[in-house]
Amino acid sequence: MNNNDSQSAAIRLEQVSFAWGDKPVLRDLDLSIPAGRVTAVMGPSGCGKTTVLRLITGQQIADRGRVLVGKIDVGQLKPRELNHLRRNIGVLLQNGALFTDLTCFDNVALPLREHTPLPEPIIRRLVLLKLQTVGLRGAADMYPRELSGGMNRRVAMARAMALDPDIMLYDEPFAGLDPISMGTSLRLIRDINRALGITSIVITHDVDEVVQFADYCCLISEGRVVAKGAPEDLAESEDETVRQFMQGLADGPVPFHFPARPLDQDLLDSGAR
Amino acid sequence: MAAPRTLFANPVRELGRALVFLLTAISRMRLTRLQIAETLRQVYFTGVRSLVIIVTCGFFVGLVLTLQTYDTLTRFGAGDAVSTVLALSLFRELGPVLTTILFAGRAGTSITAEIGLMRATEQLDALDLMAIDPMERIVQPRLLAGIIAVPALVLVFNVTAIFGGVVFAVFLMGVDPNTFWGNMQASVELGRDFMGGMIKAVAFGFLASWLAVYYGWTARPTSEGVALATTQTVIATAISVLLVDFILSAIML
Numbered sequence: 057m058n059n060n061d062s063q064s065a066a067i068r069l070e071q072v073s074f075a076w077g078d079k080p081v082l083r084d085l086d087l088s089i090p091a092g093r094v095t096a097v098m099g100p101s102g103c104g105k106t107t108v109l110r111l112i113t114g115q116q117i118a119d120r121g122r123v124l125v126g127k128i129d130v131g132q133l134k135p136r137e138l139n140h141l142r143r144n145i146g147v148l149l150q151n152g153a154l155f156t157d158l159t160c161f162d163n164v165a166l167p168l169r170e171h172t173p174l175p176e177p178i179i180r181r182l183v184l185l186k187l188q189t190v191g192l193r194g195a196a197d198m199y200p201r202e203l204s205g206g207m208n209r210r211v212a213m214a215r216a217m218a219l220d221p222d223i224m225l226y227d228e229p230f231a232g233l234d235p236i237s238m239g240t241s242l243r244l245i246r247d248i249n250r251a252l253g254i255t256s257i258v259i260t261h262d263v264d265e266v267v268q269f270a271d272y273c274c275l276i277s278e279g280r281v282v283a284k285g286a287p288e289d290l291a292e293s294e295d296e297t298v299r300q301f302m303q304g305l306a307d308g309p310v311p312f313h314f315p316a317r318p319l320d321q322d323l324l325d326s327g328a329r
Numbered sequence: 330m331a332a333p334r335t336l337f338a339n340p341v342r343e344l345g346r347a348l349v350f351l352l353t354a355i356s357r358m359r360l361t362r363l364q365i366a367e368t369l370r371q372v373y374f375t376g377v378r379s380l381v382i383i384v385t386c387g388f389f390v391g392l393v394l395t396l397q398t399y400d401t402l403t404r405f406g407a408g409d410a411v412s413t414v415l416a417l418s419l420f421r422e423l424g425p426v427l428t429t430i431l432f433a434g435r436a437g438t439s440i441t442a443e444i445g446l447m448r449a450t451e452q453l454d455a456l457d458l459m460a461i462d463p464m465e466r467i468v469q470p471r472l473l474a475g476i477i478a479v480p481a482l483v484l485v486f487n488v489t490a491i492f493g494g495v496v497f498a499v500f501l502m503g504v505d506p507n508t509f510w511g512n513m514q515a516s517v518e519l520g521r522d523f524m525g526g527m528i529k530a531v532a533f534g535f536l537a538s539w540l541a542v543y544y545g546w547t548a549r550p551t552s553e554g555v556a557l558a559t560t561q562t563v564i565a566t567a568i569s570v571l572l573v574d575f576i577l578s579a580i581m582l
Contacts, residue, residue, distance in 0.1 A: 113458055139460035147458045153451035167459045169363065215459075 066091035066223060066255040067112055072121035074107055081107045083279040084121070094249045094256040096266045096287065099276035100301060105259045108276070109225050112257075113145060114138045125223070143171055146216030146224045150231060152208040154200040160187065160211045161196040167218045186214040190244060206237030213244065224248070226258045230265060242269040263302050267291070275301060347543045354468045354542075367470040368477075375436035375471070375538075376478030380485065382435050383428060387486040390427060391493025394418065399498060409504065412513040415494045420517060420526040424487045426574050429533035432479055433566035437541035440471050441562040444545025445555035468542050475538020480530040525581045532577065533570050540565045
């Protein structure tokens with residue numbers, strides 16, 4: 057299994073450690089993302105999910121360990137090589153991060169105009185096709201502020217796909233979406249992945265939805281992978297951390313209380329003051 | 330004894346950071362077609378949209394300046410010299426200085442807030458992730474636009490201020506128009522007075538847009554962070570323009 061894993065892995069994190077200042081986020085994390093499938097990376101807030109994404113795109117460099125995209129070690133890249141890699145990775149940021157002074161059309165056209173010598177009529181066709189995929193061709197001339205949050209994210213999805221990347225990364229694509237938009241988004245993620253045969257990574261904490269789009273699932277807690285496998289297997293896991301997360305229990309291995317002194321001591325002290 | 334040290338250490342550190350930022354922006358300068366188009370768009374946003382405030386303020390500055398000088402000069406029987414004082418003070422000092430401070434309030438703040446909010450809403454990250462250098466696409470065009478827009482605005486300011494002067498001196502006080510224009514032509518030197526002022530305008534435009542993009546770029550991505558950064562832009566621009574103005578004037582005279 058392990059051997060098989062590493063052969064078909066599109067992205068691998070090997071013994072990766074990372075700290076924000078003094079605060080360790082990832083500790084010897086091992087993670088391999090299978091090629092051509094949708095992988096959900098889950099975990100409680102602050103467990104280092106987004107850091108994993110930033111390591112893959114080279115926005116952050118691991119303190120120790122290697123991050124491999126294909127055979128490329130992201131940490132070793134020069135700026136120009138990193139830009140080359142990034143053209144091959146589509147990223148959907150949490151709120152879409154569309155450029156508010158550009159129309160939806162121009163937002164999607166931006167990477168094409170920057171990175172390809174294509175003439176404007178061809179760019180136009182490509183952009184309209186991308187917008188058609190996410191169902192927003194009709195909104196091409198509108199500005200992001202005129203669209204709902206869910207639609208903004210779909211336009212951003214079209215923009216992320218503009219250069220036909222081999223890898224798509226989604227950072228919390230469902231956060232704050234209504235049920236309809238959420239359903240649309242997760243179908244889109246799955247369908248785009250199947251249609252284009254790309255590798256997708258979805259960072260999320262929406263446990264119930266994961267089963268509907270993910271082929272593979274990793275659960276990160278306290279900077280380590282605590283469980284991986286098909287979403288159905290994770291749902292039935294006996295492991296305490298996995299159960300706490302999947303069933304949304306308030307207290308468990310991830311404590312409800314922020315670390316503090318014992319309550320009675322705190323109360324007594326404040327009485328004395 | 331820590332207080333005096335931090336008093337000087339902070340501005341010096343800030344200046345160092347701003348210089349490093351500027352050198353990074355300049356070292357990555359690449360003049361492509363897209364870059365030029367974006368620069369022109371920024372000239373429109375910062376320059377053309379500042380026209381109303383520049384024209385209005387220019388007119389009233391010309392008006393009040395003429396009023397005060399005419400009043401003083403007539404006490405010495407030299408009322409006719411009013412156009413000389415008006416033109417020289419405008420071309421040499423008031424035009425470039427006031428225009429730049431107005432520019433900082435109108436355009437500098439909006440550049441700072443725009444870049445700060447782009448950082449807060451992950452737009453700068455998005456550019457980076459699309460392999461587009463935000464230094465190149467966001468910072469450089471705004472930097473160049475200031476260098477183009479401010480001298481152009483100074484010209485507009487000077488013209489409207491002189492018009493304000495004409496309205497007061499010629500139309501209201503009855504100064505002979507031939508004397509007014511004649512004195513002005515005779516006293517203003519193209520090289521030292523006019524071009525000197527334009528050199529200042531270029532320097533101030535550069536200073537104003539540099540500070541605006543720098544404070545936007547380094548703004549903390551929160552509402553207070555962006556608010557603080559816009560304030561800093563205006564304060565820093567006003568102080569540094571007056572300081573640099575003194576230095577340039579001393580060199581030029």
